[in-house]
Amino acid sequence: MRNKLEDNKKFKTKISPLANQKAIPESVNHISVLLKQGLALHKLGKIDEAKAFYEQILKSEPNHFDAIQLLGAIATQTKQWQIALELFSKASQINPVNVNVFCNKGIVLKELGYLAQALVSLNNAINLNVNHAESYMNRGLVLKRLNRLDDALKDLTRAIELRCDYAEAYSNYASALESLDKLDDALVSYNQAIAINPRLYEAYCNRGNLLRVKRRFCEALNDYDSAINLNTSTGNAYAYKSTLLLLTGDIGAGFELYEWRFKAEFGFNRLRSLLPDHSKWQGRESLANKRILIYCEQGLGDTLQFCRYLKLVSNLGAKVIFMVQEPLINLLKNLDGVDAILLENTALPEFDFHCPLMSLPLAFKTRLDSIPNQIPYIKADMDKASYWQKKLSNSTKLKVGLVWSGGFKVQAELWVMNNRRNLPLGHLNVFKDLNVDFYSLQKGEPAESEFKALLQDGSIELNVNDYTDELNDFTDTAALIHNLDLVISVDTSTAHLAAAMGKPVWILSRYDGCWRWMLNRSDSPWYPSVKLYAQSIMGDWQSVCEKIRVDLLNY
Secondary structure, three states, rough: OOOOOOHHHHHOOOOOOOOOOOOOOOOOHHHEEEEEEEHHHHHHOOOOHHHHHHHHHHHHHHHHHOOOHHHHHHHHHHOOOHHHHHHHHHHHOOOOOOOOHHHHHHHHHHHOOOOHHHHHHHHHHHOOOOOOHHHHHHHHHHHOOOHHHHHHHHHHHHHHHHOOHHHHHHHHHHHHHHOOOOOHHHHHHHHHHHHHHOOOOHHHHHHHHHHHOOOOOOHHHHHHHHHHHOOOOOOOHHHHHHHHHOOOOHHHHHHHHHHHHHHHHOOOOHHHHOOHHHHHHHOOOOOOOOOEEEOOOHHHOOOOOOOOOOHHHHHHOOEEEEOOHHHHHHHOOOOOOEEEEEEEOOOOOOOEEEEEHHHHHHHOOOOOOHHHOOOOOOOHHHHHHHHHHHOOOOOOEEEEEEEEOOOOOHHHHHHHHHHOOOHHHHHHHHHHHOEEEEEEEEEEEEOHHHHHHHHHHHOOHHOOOOOOOEHOEEEEEHHHOOOOEEEEOOOOOHHOOOHHOOOOEEEEEEEOHHHHHHOOOOOOOOOOOOEEOOOOOOOHHHHHHHHHHHHHHHO
16 A cells, blocks of 8 residues: 655655764754755755754744754655654644645554544545545545545545545555455556656555465566665565465565565554664574574464474573563473473563574575474473363264464455455255264354354244353364364464364465465465365355365365
């Protein structure tokens, strides 16, 4: 997504640090001269020098509107959102009829996550000028974030009507169409954006992602490369390209490029920015008698998949401190190779080296034939497992756990992907006449409540044993899984848990499947016990479930 800072198109040049900041001559004291010099430097991308001139103006005239707004522009360019908000708020008080200030303030509020306030500010901008294209576009972005997609499309359409050459609006319009799964229409709009502005970095990234969903991988790769050529310092395109390489099985090159995830705008872990680069372990330094902090990143499934590497780190002579998400801390506290386990976002311990969890495959130069798969590496608590053994002892049928939803994602940009990943509950009815005892492993809202409601109204004909109220954390889930014969799951953390325990797992994979399952495979080099059932047509879960039904009959 592109957030366009109105009134500062001329400042789109790449920001570069300055080795030598020029002193401001004492003789330069006239405000108009100071402003002119600041603008000239700003246009050249010399942000620090421009900022010094604007600040000099405020020393003489603390409420100088242009200087305050331009400082807000610099704060926005450097992603100092709170400072930008304070500056634009002050500017809006000084000049309450300036449309650009309210537009820019709305952009900053959106970046801070204050969506309701962002709408107010952008509404004010549009009330001041009903033909202000930039305010419509940015309000459209806020509405999209609020999942008000029809309203977002109306605003983005209006922005295009007002400015037929508005490439950013076409690109964001395409993104909104994607959120409605109107992929072909979205592709047309991305093409229009790039035709208008062949240097629009974000449009190449987003079109590449759409082409990837449609499995047009060569074209997607070309778009990522085009984006990289346009902007060699921002990590988005590199990170997208890395997961495409991982998807196609080139995991050596994929994990190498995957390090760019920390420079991507969407980011992955806040802790990374707090740790010094000089002590990051990259597989070259000796760890003998050293303390290394390994910290989780991304989702629970990622932690469960890659925590296998901690034993390899320990084998190098290190004392391993593992910082992990709260839902997994009890499950992983006895993980082989871990000397101490800490809750993420707590105070940092003393360490000699640090490494993000998902950088370990690169540190160990992982290739397809060297993936560590000494499984099981996660084991159930046997006292809890005994409880479930007794509870399920009357069952003589095949015992199968079910997971049909990945749960709710806070990030709006993940909602569409999540919907494609989740299995509509009605498809479970295809298993209703099998000689199988099914058990729900589905945790999290809204999936749990939806399941109970559909059971009550008779929409779900399959008989599913539901003991999820007793699954308080992952140790309980692991104990139940220990007593099952098979787990059938969409791509979610429970699938990783069962596979890491060595339990047979059949994974239902969406058409645009996650990179870790790779292309055109029914097995997984990460988990020997996994069998993949991938959609051959986007959205076609019926065929996938029919295949699983046949295999259950023969299991």
